[in-house]
Every structure is written in structure tokens, then in C-alpha cells.
Amino acid sequence: MADADADTRPNVLLVLTDQERYDCSAPEGPPVETPAIDRLSSEGVRFEQACTPISICSSARASLLTGQFPHGHGMLNNCHEPDAIRANLPADMPTFSEELVAAGYDLTYTGKWHAGRDQTPADFGFSYLGGSDEHHDDIDAAFREYRADRGTPVGEADLAEEIYTGDDPRDGDEGTFVAAKTPVDIEETRPYFLAERTIDAIEDHAEGDGDGPFFHRADFYGPHHPYVVPEPYASMYDPEAIEPPASYAETYDGKPRVHENYLTYRGVDDFDWELWAEAVAKYWGFVTLIDHQLERILDALAEHGLADETAVIHASDHGDFAGSHRQFNKGPLMYDDTYRIPLQVRWPGVADAGARSETPVHLHDLAATFLELADVPVPDSFDSRSLVPLLENGGEPPAALDWRASTFAQYHGDEFGLYSQRMVRTADYKYVYNGPDIDELYDLTADPAELQNLVDHPEYEEVRRDMRTRLVDWMDETEDPNRVWVTDVLENGS
Structure with a gap:
């Protein structure tokens, strides 16, 4: 007899x-093998219009944790940098994790953190199970000990096929490390180790005697550069078979000056497609390596009888240029390459299997979603909306639910200074406000590669006016502190 109080x-x-x-796991995307993500899409809802609120690590992760746009939580750039606007989140700022702990959830965490210079997941209700390294998060030494025990200490493997930014792409004495092949076994990679720790957590939850449900967060350090992968992933994709994306034809004509400046700043102005294709092949291999670890995690859920009672969410903090627009990494370029993100949700018995949602949503909408899953009220401070009504309705908003037909995003600058950017995106158009330079308007249907800036095109005057109104509405609704003067510019500008 079932426990009535269960x-x-x-x-x-x-x-x-x-x-x-986003495109690495999209059906219409490049030929990247992602069987686990495809499995989640076939067994749940795949969101095709999901965007990050900001394309920089600390800010996006802080938004996910707090349910707020960056101007709300104040962590506007990376917390580990010397120019960090906010190194740590205020102690009294509500987070979804602390709300879940108060509601009886058992929270565990593996992998990357990067949402506070001195804070750790433990400060927000998680039991941290290890996996960090010196990539901005020196929380513990678990991975280093793991590698040392296997006889291949971190940093001692002889890499091959290395690529660096700068004048000589094969010279590791200067520039940023982009990609390489590592001789270590798959079992010695950090993605494998993080999957192991996650599987351990699943086993512990399955065998534990806790009364409440669990929330586990597995944060992989990739496919962020450097794209360092072992075989078979290092040679899984043939660079000669990789065609340049449409955006590789970028000329920067009519674009903000910072776009072209970033080629030099990032040290990739002399990269040709042959070199980019080699890097992209490693990036794709990294995506597939992580996907195979996700597959192991999903299998562990099933083996322990937890699959039917566990909602599984896969997402990314933001994207990566990986040669698109001839750019490396990310920055003050608000293209879909870095702002559109993958998002799949499998929730057995609730979310329709194989549903594809065109509803525009944000990464940090997951914060409110987690709370509704747990029957917890969403704090007033949250700027996020629960996706539960969409998941219960085939990925689309119920008729009675008013849902915006756009997403809102921002950027506040990084290593070489602060500046203000705001972006509004619909399925058809994108408008980017650039305070110190020309604004941008893209027709995403006619020009999905976002090559032609139409902000001054006379035939798009009505579209420009509509998108500016949408942007002003978002800034007003979220109490964006820049709304006073930006609104005046947008409403009165030509």
C-alpha cells in the first residue's frame, strides 16, 4: 500500500x-554526434528559442542561481578578474538553491562553479562533491588527486596538434591556448571524472534514507576553450570536411567598430579557415566527449530506478564563436552564436516526448522552474518565469497565459573596459543597443548569419521602431537602471 504522505x-x-x-545539437545543425542530448530531446521538450541573459560565465551563472538579469544581481563581469564589479553575491539575495534546501530537497553539486570569488556551492545549500581545478575555481583538489592516482598528473601530459592565438598559432609562449590533442585516456579526462562523481551522487541518493527528493547539478568544464580532447574524439571530425559557416563571410561593414577590433584583441585576425577548421574539429570532439558522459549519467539514473521520477535538464551558460564571424571565445558581439543556447527538459509523465518548443525563454527561467517543480513560491526578486506551464502544454504557453514573444539580454563589458549593451530578440528579428556606437538590427529569417546590419535601412523603419519599443518595455519591466537615458535615446532617435 502506497504511503499517503510520500x-x-x-x-x-x-x-x-x-x-x-546551440547548433551543435540542433537537428538542422552541423554533423556533431550528440546521442544523449538527442535522447533527451526525443523523450522530452527541446526549446529552440532559448537564450542566455548574458554571454559571460560568472554573470550567466549568477543569473541562473538568483533568477535575475545581471543588472539585478550585480555580477556584471567575471568574478575572478581584478576588474570584477562584484566578486561575490550578497548574502541576503534569494537563490533557487537555498529555497530548495528550505523545502526539503537534498542538494549536491559537481564541477565548475564560477559564481563567486570567495563563495562556493556550499554557501548556497549544496554539498560539493568535487571536480574543480584551477580554471577560475580552485575549490578543491579532487580531480588533481584522481589524476595523480592514475599516474597522469594534470599538466604533465605531452599535448599534440596545439593551437594558440597570436602571430604563431603553434607557439605556446604567447597568446591564448585554443585547442590540442591529449594522450590521456578518456577515463582521465575531467568530463569523465565529473560524470563519475555525478553517478556516485545518483547511487548515494538511490541508496540513501533521506525523506525528500534530490537536486543534483553537474557543471562540465567544456566545451569551453582550450578544446583539449583525447582520442577517439581528437580525430572524430575531419577538418577538411568542415565547411565554414555562412557568418565566416563577415566583413564588419556597417557594424560597431569593436567587432573588428576583437579580431586583433583575441589574436585571431590572421587565422584562416584551415586553422579554424582544425580548432572547430576539436570543439565538436569536446561536445561529443561530454555528450557521451551525459549518456553514462542517464544510464545510471535508469539503472537505479530513478529515471521516471527525475526531471532532467540540459543547458549551457552561453555559446562560443568557434570561428563564426571569424571570432574566438565571446565578447561584445550579441550574435546567436553566443546568446542562443541548447535547452532540453525531460520530465516523465508531464513533458510530451519529442516536443519542439518555439516559445522564447531564458536560461535563468530555470530558477523559477525548479521552484515550481518543488511546490515552492518564487521570490519577488526573481526576473524569471517558470517553464512548467510550457512543459505541461507541449512546449507552448497555455492560451490563458500571457507570454512575451521576445527575449532580453545584456552585456556590460569585459577585459578592456565597461560599456552598455542591450538586446531584444524575436523569432524574426534582433535589435542590439550599443551605447557608444551604431545599433544593430538583423532580419533573422532573411539573414540568419546576421551579416547585414539593417538599422539604417529605410524599409525596416517600422521593424526598428517595434523592436525599440520591445526593448524599452523589457528595460522598464526589469527595472534596468539604464532605462532612463536609454529609453530617451531609443524613443527619440532616428
Whole structure:
């Protein structure tokens, strides 16, 4: 006889990747093997219009944690940098994780953090299970100990096929490390180790005697550069077979000056497609390596009888240029390459299998979603909307629910200074406000590569006016502190 008092709220497994492009797992995207993500899409809802609120690690991760746009939580750039506007989140700022702990969830965490210079997941209700390294998060030494025990200490493997930014792409004495092949076994990579720790957590939850459900967060350090992968992933994709994306034809004509400046700043102005294709092949291999680890995690859920009672979410903090627009990494370029993100949600018994949602949503909408899954009220401070009504309705908003037909995003500058950018995106158009330079308007249907800036095109005057109005509405609704003067510019500008 079933226990009438049993907790029927679902477990939650969040798998967050670092700088994973939307198109790598899209049906119409490049030929990247992602069987686990495809499995989640076939067994749940795939969101095709999901965007990050900001394309920089700390800010996006802080938004996910707090349910707020960056101007709300104040972590506007990376917390580990010397110019960080906010190194740590205020202690009294509500987060979804602390709300879940108060509601009886058992929270565990593996992998990358990067949402506070001195804070750790433990400060926000998680039991941290290890996996960090010196990539901005020196929380513990678990991965280093793991590698040392296997006889291949971190940093001692002889890499091959290395690529660096700068004048000589094969010279590691200057520039940024882009990609390489590592001789270590798959079992010695950090993605494998993080999957192992996540599987351990699943086993512990399955065998534990806790009364409440669990929430586990697995944060992979990739496919963020450097794209360092072992075989078979290092040679899984043939660079000679990789065609340049349409955006590789970028000329920067009519674009903000910073776009072209970033080629030099990032050290890739002399990269040709042959070199980019070699890097992209490693990036794709990194995506597939992580996907295979996700597959192991999903299998572990099933083996322990937890699949039917666990909502599984896969997303990324933001994307990666990986040669698109001839750019490397990310920056003050608000293209879909870095702002559109993958998002799949499998929730057995609730979310329709194989549903494709065109509803525009944000990464940090997951914060409110987690709370509704747990029957917890969403704090007033949150700027996010729960996706539960969409998941219960085939990925589309119920008729009675008013849902915006656009997403809102921002950028506040990075290594070489602060500046203000705001963006509004619909399925058809994108408008980018650039305070110190020309604004941008793209017709995403006619020009999905976002090559032609139409902001001054006379035939798009009505579209420009509509998109500016949408942007003003978003800034007003979210109490964006820049709304006073930006609104005046947008409403009165030509």
C-alpha cells in the first residue's frame, strides 16, 4: 500500500555545460554526434528559442542561481578578474538553491562553479562533491588527486596538434591556448571524472534514507576553450570536411567598430579557415566527449530506478564563436552564436516526448522552474518565469497565459573596459543597443548569419521602431537602471 504522505515531487538533475553552442545539437545543425542530448530531446521538450541573459560565465551563472538579469544581481563581469564589479553575491539575495534546501530537497553539486570569488556551492545549500581545478575555481583538489592516482598528473601530459592565438598559432609562449590533442585516456579526462562523481551522487541518493527528493547539478568544464580532447574524439571530425559557416563571410561593414577590433584583441585576425577548421574539429570532439558522459549519467539514473521520477535538464551558460564571424571565445558581439543556447527538459509523465518548443525563454527561467517543480513560491526578486506551464502544454504557453514573444539580454563589458549593451530578440528579428556606437538590427529569417546590419535601412523603419519599443518595455519591466537615458535615446532617435 502506497504511503499517503510520500513526497511525490520530482528529483531534478541539471547538467550545465560551459560555452556549448546551440547548433551543435540542433537537428538542422552541423554533423556533431550528440546521442544523449538527442535522447533527451526525443523523450522530452527541446526549446529552440532559448537564450542566455548574458554571454559571460560568472554573470550567466549568477543569473541562473538568483533568477535575475545581471543588472539585478550585480555580477556584471567575471568574478575572478581584478576588474570584477562584484566578486561575490550578497548574502541576503534569494537563490533557487537555498529555497530548495528550505523545502526539503537534498542538494549536491559537481564541477565548475564560477559564481563567486570567495563563495562556493556550499554557501548556497549544496554539498560539493568535487571536480574543480584551477580554471577560475580552485575549490578543491579532487580531480588533481584522481589524476595523480592514475599516474597522469594534470599538466604533465605531452599535448599534440596545439593551437594558440597570436602571430604563431603553434607557439605556446604567447597568446591564448585554443585547442590540442591529449594522450590521456578518456577515463582521465575531467568530463569523465565529473560524470563519475555525478553517478556516485545518483547511487548515494538511490541508496540513501533521506525523506525528500534530490537536486543534483553537474557543471562540465567544456566545451569551453582550450578544446583539449583525447582520442577517439581528437580525430572524430575531419577538418577538411568542415565547411565554414555562412557568418565566416563577415566583413564588419556597417557594424560597431569593436567587432573588428576583437579580431586583433583575441589574436585571431590572421587565422584562416584551415586553422579554424582544425580548432572547430576539436570543439565538436569536446561536445561529443561530454555528450557521451551525459549518456553514462542517464544510464545510471535508469539503472537505479530513478529515471521516471527525475526531471532532467540540459543547458549551457552561453555559446562560443568557434570561428563564426571569424571570432574566438565571446565578447561584445550579441550574435546567436553566443546568446542562443541548447535547452532540453525531460520530465516523465508531464513533458510530451519529442516536443519542439518555439516559445522564447531564458536560461535563468530555470530558477523559477525548479521552484515550481518543488511546490515552492518564487521570490519577488526573481526576473524569471517558470517553464512548467510550457512543459505541461507541449512546449507552448497555455492560451490563458500571457507570454512575451521576445527575449532580453545584456552585456556590460569585459577585459578592456565597461560599456552598455542591450538586446531584444524575436523569432524574426534582433535589435542590439550599443551605447557608444551604431545599433544593430538583423532580419533573422532573411539573414540568419546576421551579416547585414539593417538599422539604417529605410524599409525596416517600422521593424526598428517595434523592436525599440520591445526593448524599452523589457528595460522598464526589469527595472534596468539604464532605462532612463536609454529609453530617451531609443524613443527619440532616428
